[in-house]
Amino acid sequence: MVNQKIQDRLAALRAVMKKNGVDWYMVPTADFHNSEYVDAYFKVREYLCNFSGSNGTLIVGMDEAGLWTDGRYFIQAERELTGTGVTLYRMLEDNVPTKEEFLQQKMENGQTLGFDGRVVDTRFGLKLEKDLADKQIKIVYGKDLADEVWTDRPALPCHPVLVPDEALFGQNVSEKLAAVRKDMAAHGASGLFLSKLDDLMWLLNIRGADVECNPVALSYAYLTQDExxxxxxxxxxxxxxxxxxxxxxxxxxxxxxxxxxxESCAITGSVMCDEGNVSYAFYKILENRAEVVDAANPTELLKAVKNETELANMQEVYLKDSVAVCKFIYWVKKNVGKIPMTEYS
Structure with missing residues (x-):
């Protein structure tokens, strides 16, 4: 059975690709911050091919398209891709090419690969550069072509940021900034660019609501030793x-x-960033302005080591959670067989 809606969307994307001189277009599952979970605004891949799993990359050419996903989603993807004209590539299965291998095989010398550089992490973007260099492939990363196709696209999520009582954190922002700047100095970096949302929330002792089930706000930060x-x-x-x-x-x-x-701020010396978490688009800005030091975000290790206040708060949360579970088990035992029970009861 033909899925005409998806085929029409892919046809519209191909028309936009042709207008922009793009031969192949890649759509990963990601937001601007390499988050594991994404808001509706970023579900471009699902819009274009109907696959709704949390992990997958769509690659569209003028005559074919493929979706790469992992073993958790093979059955689901096969069902959702039916009639779309998109081929399922089962990642890590025998004789299945990786995304890079597929592009190496399919792209002709001098062709153009496009993607939204804000949703592709630097590490993968640089690997594509290297893997496709022999064919002199041009990479265009400055446009979100799907935005011209998805006319009723949801707006970016936007919710007021919360500033909890700092007593809950056990450390104030000044102490956290000092620890991060110490790590910057150890790496010989005068600047640090941060885009990983949970790290930013931890560093500034704030919380957001822009990603479902994740208390984060879409944001970036740039630190120097003084600013x-x-x-x-x-x-x-x-x-x-x-x-x-x-x-x-x-x-x-x-x-x-x-x-x-x-692009316009005063940058001196080198800038530190984590290539696995900073987008390819921002890396290109930094690369053009300064020496880039690839290193893990200092915030990663710092937030992993819990202080006494955080440990006490975690214990309290687990106790409250245990009470809720016990109450639920009691309710089930008391009412099973007596009243209708569904997941919505």
Missing amino acids: CHFFLQDGEVTDVLKAHAAKYHITLHPYEEAAEWM
Whole structure:
């Protein structure tokens, strides 16, 4: 059975590709921050091919398209791709090419590969550069072509940022910034670009609601030894956040101006970033402006080591959770067979 809706969407994408001189277009499952879970705005791959799993990459050419996903989703993907004209490539199965191998095999010398560089991590982007260099493939990463196809696309998620009582964290922002700057100095970096959302929330002692089941806000930060620049949407900024930022000498900027600001700000020395978590688009900006030091975000290890306050809060949360589970088990035992029970009861 033909899935005409998806075939029409792919045809529209191919028309946009042709207009922009793009021979192959890649759509991963990611947001601008390499998050594991993404908001509806970023579900471009699902819109274009109907596959709704949490992991998968779509590659579209003028005459064919393929979807790569892992073993958790083979059955689901096979069902959802029926009639779309998209071929399923079962990752890590025998004789199944990787995405890079597929592009090496299919692309002709001098062709153009396109993708939205904001949703492709640097490590993978650089690997594509290397793997496709022999064919002199041009990579175009500055446009989200799907945005011209997805006319009723949801808006970017935007929710007011929360500033909890700092007593809950066991460390204030100044202490955390000092620890991060110490690590920067150890790497010989004068700047640090951060885009991993949970790291940003930890560092600045704030919380958001832009990703379902994840208390994070879409944001970026650029740190030097003396400054902290924080980028987030205007609709997320509250008076409480402004006061919090002023207290710790954090300069707030509009989220959508992050790339432009990074292209024009004064950068001296080297800039530290994690190639596995910073987008290819931002890496290219940094690469053009400074020496880039590839290193794990200092925040990763720092937030992994819990202080006494955090440990106590975790114990309290587990106790409350245990009480809720016990109450639920009691309710089930008391009512099973007596009243209708569904997951919505």
